[in-house]
Amino acid sequence: MTARPTFRLLLQTALLVGVVSCAPIGADLEPTVEVFDGLTMGTSYSVRVVAETGWEPDRRARVGARIQGVLDATESAMSHYQPTSELSRFNRNRTTEPFYVSRETFEVMRLALDLSAQTGGALDVTVGPLVNAWGFGPDEPMQLPPNADLLGRLRSHVGFEKIELDPVASTLRKTDPELECDLSAVAKGYGVDQVAAALADEGETRFMVEVGGEIVASGLNQQGRPWRIGIERPSADGGIEQVVPLSDRAMATSGDYHIVREFDGRFVSHTINPHTGWPVEHQLAAVTVIADECVVADGLATALEVLGPEEGYALASERGWAALFLVRDDDGTITAHATAAFELLGSYNGN
Structure with missing residues (x-):
């Protein structure tokens, strides 16, 4: 029998994207900012709403409850x-x-399967049992790494094409009864989109919604400029790699180092390659995607992280996706590679 190895789980809720504050530009009277923070989906959320005047307590309580309720x-x-x-x-x-399933779950599954087809299965929500086997799901693994027989059995039940959708009946059907799904690569992004929709329904046009590093920015910030979103440098020194001016767009980041497992002195990423059954093993430290919808940015970021720095960059460039790839060189330094679509957004280096 193989001895159970020693391992530990490192969880950080800040992830790879943070909001960068912006100094006032001299206006005598700036709008106020209503702030809502809380917990959801195993991480934290932050909502900032720019208002011309401060809200009455009743309105603030109602909007805060609606945000939490959506999530x-x-x-x-x-x-x-x-x-x-x-x-x-x-x-x-x-x-x-x-x-x-509900209309919401059906729509998220439909979007996920569409992204799976676009990325050749690099995003695959049926990877859930493999995620669990590596200790990134609800259950503790019995052995790390999982043995080859177990991985082989689990991989035989993986495949996004094994799910059939019926939009009229709002049903999902497995063609393999052992199939299991994990929507964590898209659910946070969907939640962000839903909060943004709720705020728009409240008549708000200037806000920033962030859940576990996935972001929607609407309109302008308190200083009347696009929201400034910092992309963290995935290195021991940390800091901001780039600052992106974001308005009426969504942004999501997937990386290899914030959620990891350690066994036998080795760290492995939580991002599982559905084609191999193993955590990704390449030099792509993080990838950030900007899209119209956060659920799309969220899913594409995961897919590109699976594909790696060469194949992922080639696909993103071919499809015209706005993506920034942060590649860890052999000496540990980080090199940024932006697609043409990302460069057009006017990102600039932070400090």
Whole structure:
């Protein structure tokens, strides 16, 4: 029997993207900023709403409750940690019969499968059992690394093409009853989009929503400029790699070093390559994607992280996706490679 190795789980909720403050530009009267912070989906969230005048307590309480409610609804539907969620019940449904899900869960699954097709399966929400086997899911692994027989068995039940959708009935159907899904690569981005939609429904046009590093920025910040979003440098020294002016767009980052497992003195990333069953092993430290929707940016960032610095960059350039690849060189230095679409957004170096 193989002895169980020693390992530890490193979790950091800040992830790779942070909001960079902007100094006032001299206006006598600036708008106020309503701030909402909290916890959701195993991480934190931050919402900033620019208002011409301060809100009355009743309005602030109502909007704050609506923000939390939107995020709670997303988590209760799509969490693979909560046993009562729609996703967990779908995973436990060991049949090939159609399974009814809410419109929201159906739409996220549809978007995820579309992104899977666009990326050749680099994004694959059916990778859940492999994620669990490596210790990044709800259950502790019995052995790290998982043995080859286990990985082989789990990989035989992976494949986004094994899910069939019926938009009329709002059902999902497994063609393999052992298939299980993990929507964590897109659920946070979807939650961000839903909060942004709720704020727009409230009549707000200037706000920033962030959940675990996934961001939507709408309109202008307190100083009347695009929101300045810092992309963290994924190195021991840290700091800001670039600052991106963001307005009416979404941004998401996937990286290899904030959520890791250690075994036998080696760290492995939480990003699992669905084609190999192993954590990604290349020099792409982080990739940031800007898109119209955060759910799309979220899913594409994961897919490009799986593909790596060469294949991922080639695909993003071919498709016209705005992506920034931060590659860790052999000596540990970080080199940035931006696609043409990313460069057009007018990003500039931070300090």
